[in-house]
Amino acid sequence: MAQLLAGDIGGTKTILRLSQTNDQDIERYASHELPLETLYEQRYPSQNYPEFVPMVKEFLAAAAQTVPVVKPDSACFAIAGPIVDNTCQLTNLSWFLRSEFLSNALEIKTVQLINDFEAIGYGVLGLGPEDIYELQAGEPSDDSPKAVLGAGTGLGQGFLLPCGGEYRVFPSEGGHVDFAPQSELEFQLRKYLLEKHCISRVSEERVVSGMGIISIYQFLRDRQYANESDEVGQAMDAWERQAGQRSKLKDPASIISKAATDKTDLLSQKTMEIFIRAYGSEAGNISLKFLPRGGLYIAGGVTAKNLPLMKTGEFMNAFSSKGRVSHLLDKVPVRVVTNQSVGLIGAALKASRNYKEQIWQGGLELGN
Numbered sequence: 001m002a003q004l005l006a007g008d009i010g011g012t013k014t015i016l017r018l019s020q021t022n023d024q025d026i027e028r029y030a031s032h033e034l035p036l037e038t039l040y041e042q043r044y045p046s047q048n049y050p051e052f053v054p055m056v057k058e059f060l061a062a063a064a065q066t067v068p069v070v071k072p073d074s075a076c077f078a079i080a081g082p083i084v085d086n087t088c089q090l091t092n093l094s095w096f097l098r099s100e101f102l103s104n105a106l107e108i109k110t111v112q113l114i115n116d117f118e119a120i121g122y123g124v125l126g127l128g129p130e131d132i133y134e135l136q137a138g139e140p141s142d143d144s145p146k147a148v149l150g151a152g153t154g155l156g157q158g159f160l161l162p163c164g165g166e167y168r169v170f171p172s173e174g175g176h177v178d179f180a181p182q183s184e185l186e187f188q189l190r191k192y193l194l195e196k197h198c199i200s201r202v203s204e205e206r207v208v209s210g211m212g213i214i215s216i217y218q219f220l221r222d223r224q225y226a227n228e229s230d231e232v233g234q235a236m237d238a239w240e241r242q243a244g245q246r247s248k249l250k251d252p253a254s255i256i257s258k259a260a261t262d263k264t265d266l267l268s269q270k271t272m273e274i275f276i277r278a279y280g281s282e283a284g285n286i287s288l289k290f291l292p293r294g295g296l297y298i299a300g301g302v303t304a305k306n307l308p309l310m311k312t313g314e315f316m317n318a319f320s321s322k323g324r325v326s327h328l329l330d331k332v333p334v335r336v337v338t339n340q341s342v343g344l345i346g347a348a349l350k351a352s353r354n355y356k357e358q359i360w361q362g363g364l365e366l367g368n
Contacts, residue, residue: 006347011092076351078119117156121169123346131339138333144293150300155205226266280318
C-alpha cells in the first residue's frame, strides 16, 4: 500500500490530493488500469500563502484528522509554468519551488515537479468513459500514440508513446507554431494581430486560447462586423481599461462564449465560430503529425466550457478538412476531456510511477 501526494498549483488556487494504491502487485503500479483511491482532497487560495511548504503541512495535518496514518511515499506537483532541473519560479506567485528542498522539508522520499500540461498527459491514462465526450469513435489501437491538445491560458500540446507496456509522456511547444489562416477573414485577422501587437509572426495560441477568443472579438468589433451588445461591451471595456486589475474582473472570454452559446450576440457568435474552426484545424494538424490511434484528447479549461459549441460539427469539419490525406483522420478517436481534475489525476499517476522506480532501484521498501 502506497500513499501518494499530488498537487495542481496555479496562481489563483492550488488543489492537493492524498491518494493510495490498493494493489500490492508492484508490476501494476502506474498502469492506467489501476485505480487510485482518494483519501483526502482540499483546495487553497494560492496567494494566501507566502510559501508552498506551509500549505502542504496544513493539508497533511487536516488529512490526519480523517485518515488514520498520513505518510506520503511519493509526491508530484503540476505547475502552470516552466520546470528546469526540477525547479520552478512561479509567474504569478513569489514561490520558488525546488524538489530537493520540498523532499527534505516534507520528509517525502520522492518529490517531482512537472508542467501542468505534462500532468494532463499522464491524467488521460486515468480517465474513465464518464470523464470524456467522444466526438469521433475512430478505430482505436492500444499500441498507437496518443496526443493531447488543450486551449486555456495558452495552447498546450503533448504526445504519449507506448513503451514497455505503459505510455511515456512527452511535453511539446506545438502551441507556438504559426497560425495558418483558412479563409479571407482569417487572413485579415492575422494581419490585424500583426499590426496591433507590432510582431513579425502570429502563433497558433494567439488565436486558439482564452486570450485568442478576446483577440478575435476585438478584431471583429474593430472591423464593425456587427453591433456590440451592452453586456459583452461593458465586460470588454472594463477589461481593456484595467489591464493591471484583470484578475479581479469577469473573464470576457467566458462572457463571449456564453453569449455565443445562447445566441444572444452576433459578434460573439462569429468570434466563437472562428475560434472553434481554428481549434479543430489545429487538432487535425497534430493528428496528422502523430496519427494518434490511441486517441486525441482535447483538454483545457476553455474546451470544457465550450463543449456545446464543439458538438455542433464545426470543430470536426475543420479537423478533417486536410485535402487528400483527410481519410487518415477518420481512424483517430477524438475525445473531449470533461473531468477538470485531469491534471491532478496525472500528478498522482506520475507520483505512482516515481514510487515504482524507487522500489526497482532499491531506494524504498514496498509498503513503506
